[in-house]
Amino acid sequence: MRESHPWLGSTLTSKFSSTTVAMQTRLPVTRESFFKPHGGFVVGVKNLEVLRDTKEIEMTAKLYGANVCPFVHRTRLLLAEKGIEHEYVAIDLANKPDWYHEVLPSGKVPLLEHDGHRIWESDIICEYLEEAFDGPEFMPRDPGRKAEVRLLVNWGTSQLVPPFYKFLANQDRSKDGELKEQVLKVLRELNEKLGERPGPYFFAQITLADLELYPWFERMCVLRHYRDFQVPEKLSQVHAWWDAMKSRESVQKLKEEDEYFIEKYESYAVGDKVPA
């Protein structure tokens, strides 16, 4: 239960369990609704009034994404972990559908539609899913620990992701050593951070930090294939964490084969273009 808020009114509709879905009728969320005084919320409420009469309440989350994208992967892992019923719309980024820019005003995947809201940016989507849905929790409630999870997500995204792609996209073989070292440096730091923990995860229990960093590890096969790079065995804490993640049902359910990534990242690795 949530308290009512002086300037938001009651938030009766703010927390849905994943089982309240009746039918998959899509709410007409428009680009404009996002920046209206009450955001998409008013749109949602208006439509709810109409839809309630017809007993067709659209509460199913809808995620637009592409399996190749690690940022999409993050949000799908969380949807699976929390057991959130949702519709997944896979988009071929190399051959975008006509409605792409109309439906995805940000021009980016992932995009989540739910309860009259349109939300992009994977970390913002993850926090939304965490706050708006019941189910297991992946964010501590204590503000200080919450900040620690956010700092770790931020650190991982800003430190690991750029060297990963730089190493993969580099076409000057004489620079491989230096770029490989940059990836290794981050992995060593990760190993150190994990080594200070009692369990395999970054915190006492699995959090958004683990789920949001995992996608790049599933894509390490690309560095192995194109750059002969593997996460060194001696980084045992990283491997223990990786194994723990691989054993999760959510990860197994959403897993793509190495061949899929190797094919999808080919044009990037051989210097033709950014990946589809």
Place this chain on the structure above:
Amino acid sequence: MRESHPWLGSTLTSKFSSTTVAMQTRLPVTRESFFKPHGGFVVGVKNLEVLRDTKEIEMTAKLYGANVCPFVHRTRLLLAEKGIEHEYVAIDLANKPDWYHEVLPSGKVPLLEHDGHRIWESDIICEYLEEAFDGPEFMPRDPGRKAEVRLLVNWGTSQLVPPFYKFLANQDRSKDGELKEQVLKVLRELNEKLGERPGPYFFAQITLADLELYPWFERMCVLRHYRDFQVPEKLSQVHAWWDAMKSRESVQKLKEEDEYFIEKYESYAVGDKVPA
């Protein structure tokens, strides 16, 4: 009141009012504590046990910053708006103190120390201050609206900030027109977003989005001085919002004179180096 959490234990100390401060004895927060299993929290609790006996409980927030930095400015505006008692440590970034990298492991300002936590990244600090302290609220409680505020902060930071500095730092006068147009484009979009609102702010009441975007408007004097650029009068919604912000006590209290910014940004504007 907050509920206890199965894997965090009770969060008795998670919400402080700004009046619980007894003495300004600094908690020995170490870099290591950040990534320990229970984060800095355990450190905080341990020290609290000792300090409670001596009736010297350190609960005063401590912010390390530099007045020139817009990201620091964000967090100071929020501290002022919420009336959070705190200590401010101004750092001369052009002449960093010996302890700088020891105390600021991120190497960045702002950095907040509070309750055994060390937190950086201005948006993460703002969310922490919002969640950990009582006082007026600047974040909606509804998850969907919270996401909208976060998207707006993200949009502003990613869209306005890079063209602002690109225009200022550019030394090729033939490119000024194009760079000016990039800044204008964002301001026009901002004007449009604000025009859909009933009041001067981005949402029904002032939120983190207003506070986190304002600092670059106080620094617009730099673009005027070095690039003869002003926010066009016809962008009336932007001006109404800017005026509303300027009339706030927090903004007035923290205001730096135009001359201050013009001097501090000189080396950047004339192409010598990044600003101190």
